[in-house]
Amino acid sequence: MVTAYSLGKTLLKIDNVSLEYDGRPILSGVTAEVRDIVVPGRVQGQVVGILGPSGCGKTTLFRIIAGLHAPTSGRVSVNGFDRPVMAGEVGVVAQSYPLFEHRTVLGNLMLGAMKKEKDSKAARDKVMEFLNEFELADKYNLYPAQLSGGQRQRCAIIQQILCSEHFLLMDEPFSGLDLIMLEKTCELIAKVSDMDDLNTIIVVTHDVTAACSVADHLWLMGHGPGEDGNPAAGSHIIKQYNLIDRDLCWQPGIITTARFTDFVREVKEEFRRL
């Protein structure tokens, strides 16, 4: 049975975004939005998976959503603001989980926390709360080079959550992970999204199965005709999937069911046509 839900206000809006490099179109008319998913009786964040083949402009769109790159036309806005998104409003966790190597875990996280908490005591308390929550409390005094890959990933996520306005962009978080680490990353994404109703995680990936298992909405990017049927020179969002309506999310063990497998197959078929 499909979980009862409703869609609230628009949290993030990508409005007809296009980008050209030296006259060469990279993105053409990318339009999509993320709305607040309201499930009665529980805290429910949003997870969107952006899927697309290599070189289709996913990372470029990622940088535009993060406010790190201005589009040639169109704009991305968050939280209903009538202005383009600014760097820092959307947290970014890059594929290599960059952290400041010259700062300890605590030092790195304080940089994020101090942007919201003006009092250093309150910021430190907030950091320690997150470190406890993400099982990193005993690592606060270590340098990033002393962390394992998983610990580094969690640290990078916490740093961005502490600073951003409920938004987190993750670039290829499943890349190169073994099965156990992949499951843990999916659990981590679900955990972060469910910490606050407004938490929105956008996962940019080309791992179809992992994206389907973690997202409530999928955006398929690529070249080819858009939803209006007209051909576009650059990449755009070709198709959107709502996994809630298909009763394919928020259920433990869903990935072992036949309908999930069928859905992944359907997305993969679409993926191959991109």
Add this chain to the structure above:
Amino acid sequence: MNHAVAVFSPNAVLNKNAVRILIAFQVAIVILLWIFSPFVLLPKPGEVLSAFGELWEQGLGAELITSFYLNIQAIALSTVVTLLLAYATVMPFFRPIVALLSKLRFLSLVGLTFFFTLMSKSGHELKLSLLVFSVSVFFVTGMADVINGVPKEMFDLARTLRMGEWRVVWEVIVLGQIDQVFDVLRQNAAMGWMMLTMVEGIVRSEGGVGTVLLDQNHHFRLAAVFAIQLTILLLGLFQDVSIGFLKNMACPYASLTLERK
């Protein structure tokens, strides 16, 4: 793995004791080769030691202090000048200037002496300005490379943490690259000793170890030349170790990911 095999295995990492034994062994071999060398012109260790004693009695200590003081002054000044110039490259206005300064490293010091003489009020000032110039042009090249090599993702990280562009510079370029500043400084401070003897040879006021070295060389006193060279080598090693020690104290994170620490 057997140590004897390990020392000839690619990428083998030895424990500290094994490294000490290896160094002691290699130093012993060098000394033995030196002692039993068939080259008649090569002064023997005893002759070098004796020449050192004579030089010391003639005031080598004072000459060393003069040179050491000049070198420290030059390193300090060129570090300040270089860091200011290198950090200034975050602003496009300064990039062509620094690029041009970097190209000046191809110029000969001898050809610049007249120009610097016109600008200097004393011999010490002339030597200092020649040294600062000659070290800085190499130092600034190294530092510009360090800054140009900072990956884009570090700038992105700082920006996503809502840092303004000056704060980005402070966090990513100044604090983030400080360990590499020590490395570049170490190389250029070593080059300072090489330049120093040349500069002291060109400008002989105040004396200094370079002047003594050239005098001994001129009179073909090879034992004395060797004694001075070895003294400079030891001073240079002390300087190298000191800068390395400062780096380890200030940047304990720098060696965490290295295989050979």
